Amino acid sequence: MTTYRAIGRLDDEPQLNAAQQQVVTATEGYVRVIAGAGTGKTAALTQRFAYLVNELGILPGNILCVTFTNKAANEMRRRIRRLTGDHDTGYINTFHGFCVSVLQEDSHAIRYPKSFLVLDNSDIDAMLQTIYEERGLTLRDMTFSAARDMIEMQKLKEHPSYYLDMLEWSIAELHDRYMQADNVRDIIFYGYLYQERKCFGLDYNDLIVFTLYVFERFPDICLTWQQRLEYIMIDEFQDIDALQYRLMEVLQGYHKNLFVVGDPDQTIYSWRGADVKLLLDFDKRFPGTRTIMMLENHRSVPQVLAVANSLIAKNHMRIPKDLVAARRSFGPTVWHHAVSPQAEAAWIAEGVAALHGKGVAYRDMAVLYRAHYASRSVEEALLKADIPYSLFSGVPFFGRSEIKDALCYLRLIAVGDDLAFLRVANVPKRNLGQRRMAYLRQYCDEHGCTMLQALEATCENDIFKRTKAKQLLSLVHGFRRSVEGRSVSEVLSALLDESGYEQMLRTEGSQERLDNLAELKQSVYEFEATCGEEVTLDCYLHHVALLSNADIADASKDNVRLMTIHAAKGLEFSHVFVCSLSEGVLPSRKTRTVEAMEEERRLAFVAFTRAKDGLYLTEAEGFGHQGAPRYPSRFLLDIDSAALEFSNRPADSQLDDARSAYEATDRWIADTAGQASIEPGTRVAHKAFGQGVVQGIDEQKRAYIIVFDDLDTPRCISFRVKLEVV
Numbered sequence: 184m185t186t187y188r189a190i191g192r193l194d195d196e197p198q199l200n201a202a203q204q205q206v207v208t209a210t211e212g213y214v215r216v217i218a219g220a221g222t223g224k225t226a227a228l229t230q231r232f233a234y235l236v237n238e239l240g241i242l243p244g245n246i247l248c249v250t251f252t253n254k255a256a257n258e259m260r261r262r263i264r265r266l267t268g269d270h271d272t273g274y275i276n277t278f279h280g281f282c283v284s285v286l287q288e289d290s291h292a293i294r295y296p297k298s299f300l301v302l303d304n305s306d307i308d309a310m311l312q313t314i315y316e317e318r319g320l321t322l323r324d325m326t327f328s329a330a331r332d333m334i335e336m337q338k339l340k341e342h343p344s345y346y347l348d349m350l351e352w353s354i355a356e357l358h359d360r361y362m363q364a365d366n367v368r369d370i371i372f373y374g375y376l377y378q379e380r381k382c383f384g385l386d387y388n389d390l391i392v393f394t395l396y397v398f399e400r401f402p403d404i405c406l407t408w409q410q411r412l413e414y415i416m417i418d419e420f421q422d423i424d425a426l427q428y429r430l431m432e433v434l435q436g437y438h439k440n441l442f443v444v445g446d447p448d449q450t451i452y453s454w455r456g457a458d459v460k461l462l463l464d465f466d467k468r469f470p471g472t473r474t475i476m477m478l479e480n481h482r483s484v485p486q487v488l489a490v491a492n493s494l495i496a497k498n499h500m501r502i503p504k505d506l507v508a509a510r511r512s513f514g515p516t517v518w519h520h521a522v523s524p525q526a527e528a529a530w531i532a533e534g535v536a537a538l539h540g541k542g543v544a545y546r547d548m549a550v551l552y553r554a555h556y557a558s559r560s561v562e563e564a565l566l567k568a569d570i571p572y573s574l575f576s577g578v579p580f581f582g583r584s585e586i587k588d589a590l591c592y593l594r595l596i597a598v599g600d601d602l603a604f605l606r607v608a609n610v611p612k613r614n615l616g617q618r619r620m621a622y623l624r625q626y627c628d629e630h631g632c633t634m635l636q637a638l639e640a641t642c643e644n645d646i647f648k649r650t651k652a653k654q655l656l657s658l659v660h661g662f663r664r665s666v667e668g669r670s671v672s673e674v675l676s677a678l679l680d681e682s683g684y685e686q687m688l689r690t691e692g693s694q695e696r697l698d699n700l701a702e703l704k705q706s707v708y709e710f711e712a713t714c715g716e717e718v719t720l721d722c723y724l725h726h727v728a729l730l731s732n733a734d735i736a737d738a739s740k741d742n743v744r745l746m747t748i749h750a751a752k753g754l755e756f757s758h759v760f761v762c763s764l765s766e767g768v769l770p771s772r773k774t775r776t777v778e779a780m781e782e783e784r785r786l787a788f789v790a791f792t793r794a795k796d797g798l799y800l801t802e803a804e805g806f807g808h809q810g811a812p813r814y815p816s817r818f819l820l821d822i823d824s825a826a827l828e829f830s831n832r833p834a835d836s837q838l839d840d841a842r843s844a845y846e847a848t849d850r851w852i853a854d855t856a857g858q859a860s861i862e863p864g865t866r867v868a869h870k871a872f873g874q875g876v877v878q879g880i881d882e883q884k885r886a887y888i889i890v891f892d893d894l895d896t897p898r899c900i901s902f903r904v905k906l907e908v909v
């Protein structure tokens with residue numbers, strides 16, 4: 184084997200190990216690389232690109248390199264530019280980004296303008312808004328997030344040839360189809376197709392499907408692209424979905440130089456349609472595939488790897504492999520059991536401070552968690568200890584809109600200021616829109632009062648007929664009268680309930696936002712319990728004002744990084760704290776299948792393998808969702824105990840209880856493990872409800888949505904229950 188040393192500036196490009204060398208130089212035919220966490224995929228991939236260009240003379244414009252995110256594509260481009268010195272970095276892109284290139288170049292094939300729109304979620308929501316208004320739908324019919332999911336499912340499963348309607352029907356025909364639709368799902372689906380077409384918008388699914396359409400319908404265009412792409416490399420192949428796979432199959436058809444790299448143990452996007460089998464069975468689909476294993480981990484000290492290896496070994500759906508540490512120095516892997524979430528957060532803050540005292544930069548430390556809401560207590564502890572941090576992906580806890588709304592409701596009672604009024608007077612909707620707000624503002628200007636006072640003075644005027652202005656005022660007055668002597672936590676709970684705010688979130692289906700509110704209530708309660716003196720509403724509001732005004736520094740600064748595990752994928756840090764490792768958090772309490780449980784374990788594996796020198800696993804006792812007792816995550820007990828050091832060990836009785844809780848969950852999963860076997864549209868009979876039609880399938884809930892002849896509203900019926908096909 185030739186030893187390859189890339190030319191170019193290589194100061195921070197490592198000297199490749201033997202497996203990486205093979206990866207770089209195996210350029211022809213089908214090559215599959217199974218690369219463990221931290222085994223240096225990025226270096227191998229970039230140097231492979233550079234090898235093709237620098238050594239073999241391939242033109243960058245004839246290489247397609249597919250990454251999973253835009254961020255990864257940018258980083259890859261930067262490194263490749265440095266190695267090749269060429270500004271043309273060819274096609275380094277996500278699948279969606281690549282499809283945009285194809286559809287722009289060949290837009291005439293779909294008769295769209297080159298300037299077509301790529302739609303994101305907020306564009307889709309704006310379209311839904313229009314459809315709901317035009318056809319008189321409300322969020323009670325379907326929340327926007329459910330509508331987006333429904334559209335995606337229709338496009339993928341129920342109407343996979345929908346794109347033909349978009350491409351072959353005239354806009355008037357699409358409009359007619361939409362206006363003739365007579366059930367909620369069809370109204371939304373055809374309304375959306377019509378809206379998309381009207382503005383020449385394409386969502387992510389369309390980008391791939393339209394590209395495939397162009398390649399199928401226009402063989403000459405297809406051949407041009409196939410001939411152009413002499414070499415194709417795909418990173419993060421474990422996360423590829425079925426449509427992307429089809430696209431890849433077409434693209435490689437001429438030169439047949441296809442290189443894929445992935446780690447089956449890091450599949451964490453099954454919920455988005457990723458299918459790890461496509462990596463595992465790659466050699467069967469492409470006979471003659473050469474497989475290279477990359478197992479030498481250059482990132483982590485052996486103790487971190489011992490923890491990660493012993494955890495992931497508990498999964499069954501995988502290629503067994505152990506990562507081997509290339510590094511020799513030893514660092515600790517600690518399990519800290521705390522008596523409360525505050526104590527857990529305080530321990531993390533102390534740990535961060537101690538490491539910083541030993542010279543570790545803040546930016547080299549990360550706190551990772553499964554769900555956003557877990558960041559709250561850590562944020563508070565870091566603020567208290569004066570440790571700078573940045574929150575990645577997502578707004579800081581106290582900056583989240585539902586938290587701000589809740590605090591503004593409290594402020595409306597305690598202070599009654601205009602900002603709070605403006606923020607929540609019409610949330611939930613009370614018909615106090617722009618016109619009426621402008622009226623109040625003018626009244627304030629003329630009378631020098633607050634908007635709340637203006638409303639009090641004018642609520643009998645005609646302009647407030649058919650609004651809920653009076654209900655708002657009586658809510659505020661009622662709470663002002665009763666606030667004395669009530670605890671803040673009690674006031675907050677009652678306010679969120681009586682104002683209709685929580686009901687609004689439930690109707691929208693915003694579970695994450697409801698969870699955040701539950702977390703806020705919990706934090707108020709804890710503040711009261713730990714404050715030592717009686718906590719008035721004013722005193723609490725001052726306390727949180729300090730938290731919300733805290734200067735949340737940006738990413739380039741020397742800050743501790745706080746992020747979800749999904750956001751940490753592909754990153755590394757010297758010291759990693761993984762917090763809230765409780766059963767019900769990681770694994771999530773929404774885990775309903777054996778497959779999903781394995782995915783949760785892979786998520787823990789991804790979290791653990793981000794650590795270079797030190798890994799700290801923390802959890803706390805107390806009570807979690809709906810008052811259920813918290814137990815340490817099953818994943819902590821999966822780890823080889825010899826690989827762990829305890830900072831504080833849970834009592835044996837707690838561990839026994841935890842094991843019983845795991846067993847109960849496993850039994851429940853086994854019980855509900857049925858698969859959907861009936862297609863939507865089928866007529867079925869239920870032993871109690873009689874006959875009905877399957878309207879859809881809710882994979883999350885593992886249930887059919889059925890409209891029964893004799894019931895007014897649809898029902899979710901678990902896969903578990905026997906239904907007879909009529």
Ligand SMILES: Nc1ncnc2c1ncn2[C@@H]1O[C@H](COP(=O)(O)OP(=O)(O)OP(=O)(O)O)[C@@H](O)[C@H]1O
Pocket residue numbers: 197198199200203218219220221222223224225226446449480481482752753754755792
């Ligand atoms: N041959 C090598 N010698 C020394 N260090 C290396 C070598 N290859 C990679 N590294 C270092 O190992 C670390 C992990 O590499 P990289 O981030 O590319 O891993 P990865 O395979 O993408 O991991 P993951 O899938 O877990 O994100 C990096 O710090 C990188 O600089």
